[in-house]
Amino acid sequence: MTQGIHMTQQVIGFVGFGEAAQCFATHLAAKGRVKGGSAPLVFCDGKTNRPPYSEAFRSMASDCGVELVDSLPALMARADIVFSAVVVATAVPVGQAIASLVRPDMLVVDVNASTPKAKRLVGDAVAAHGGAFVDANLMGAVSIYGAAVPLYCSGDGAARFAELFAPLGFTIEQAGPEAGTAAAVKMLRSVVTKGMEALIVEALTAASLAGVRSEALRGICEPMDATRYSKFVDMCVRTDVLHAERRAVEMDGIAEGLREIGLQPIMTEATAARLWTSARLGLRDDFAARQAYSADDVLDAYAARAADLPRR
Structure with missing residues (x-):
């Protein structure tokens, strides 16, 4: 053939x-x-x-x-x-x-x-x-x-x-x-798509328990509908280096709030752990002092530090 x-x-x-x-x-x-x-x-x-x-x-x-x-x-x-x-x-x-x-x-x-x-x-x-x-x-x-x-x-x-x-x-x-080249891209795409699915299900299950499902759904969807997803991704990466610690503290509190309404905060705890990992890289002051930087700059710095970061 x-x-x-x-x-x-x-x-x-x-x-x-x-x-x-x-x-x-x-x-x-x-x-x-x-x-x-x-x-x-x-x-x-x-x-x-x-x-x-x-x-x-x-x-x-x-x-x-x-x-x-x-x-x-x-x-x-x-x-x-x-x-x-x-x-x-x-x-x-x-x-x-x-x-x-x-x-x-x-x-x-x-x-x-x-x-x-x-x-x-x-x-x-x-x-x-x-x-x-x-x-x-x-x-x-x-x-x-x-x-x-x-x-x-x-x-x-x-x-x-x-x-x-x-x-x-x-x-x-x-x-x-x-x-393996294409599989690597598929694998990393799945980190986001399956992760988003798990986060959405956890948030809306909690919203159902709290009696605010429709309100929560609107609060989740309206900001996303108003922008391009690529812009959202860029914003997430650029602001993570500055605000990861504050956001991690917030997510620790949210995890406790989910427990109070009767839901195990599996994804919420994972989110807090990911944010604490970013914060422990110690890059906030460096990037806060820059007049401008890109998402690529943040990711390059994360990659350079991540290999040496001790596990939590």
């Missing part, structure tokens, strides 16, 4: 069949962009779905337009392009099992939300068997974007993946040839 071969000559397989895999496979089946008109192949060996597959799962697979196979070797023997779409806990062993069955020049697309190290381990295993690897990361929800969900990709197979799948409606941005 070479880069110039058309997508209609490829057999596509999915290992794992969760939300993302179902979305991608259904989209591809509808496009009919598989070898000889055959359906995408699917193999599952998880806690919920595994051979012998239940009638309910077989019915769902049929509705998605895919063909179920009963073993990984059976899938690997027929597929040219394989998506690994399993739970994070099994991403490395499954990826290595896929790699052990890779034929030269096969394309392995790892869409799992794994760490950069995990992606590199699988990528190295694929390369050792002559395959090409794509560290592909969903930068949004398939429930919102469908198959056009932005995919941030790196690895030696990323360029080929983009060439083959972009014409089919996939949204692919390349981050370079090294596996």
Whole structure:
């Protein structure tokens, strides 16, 4: 198989069949962009779905337009392009099992939300068997974007993946040839997105207990709706270096207030700890004396000090 071969000559397989895999496979089946008109192949060996597959799962697979196979070797023997779409806990062993069955020049697309190290381990295993690897990361929800969900990709197979799948409606941005590069960006994005989710849920649960849910929701949303998120991020970083200690003291008090209304302040305590960490870097006076500075200046100073900071 070479880069110039058309997508209609490829057999596509999915290992794992969760939300993302179902979305991608259904989209591809509808496009009919598989070898000889055959359906995408699917193999599952998880806690919920595994051979012998239940009638309910077989019915769902049929509705998605895919063909179920009963073993990984059976899938690997027929597929040219394989998506690994399993739970994070099994991403490395499954990826290595896929790699052990890779034929030269096969394309392995790892869409799992794994760490950069995990992606590199699988990528190295694929390369050792002559395959090409794509560290592909969903930068949004398939429930919102469908198959056009932005995919941030790196690895030696990323360029080929983009060439083959972009014409089919996939949204692919390349981050370079090294596996793990794209995963690092996805991981750090998740620090913010999942962290915001946890903070919002904690705050609104507390608001519900206090009987001020609608008022709190308005107080949270209106300032955010009034500005661009990039400006908010810039403000957070630039003011953190000046006000982290004051804010940490405030959050310690808020944590006590949440306990008083009956809620364990998990995220609030974590926020206070993060602010105390910034304060202990001892950079406030330096930045307060500057006439001007940027968020990059603050982050560079934090990075230089953070490695030497003792743990609380």
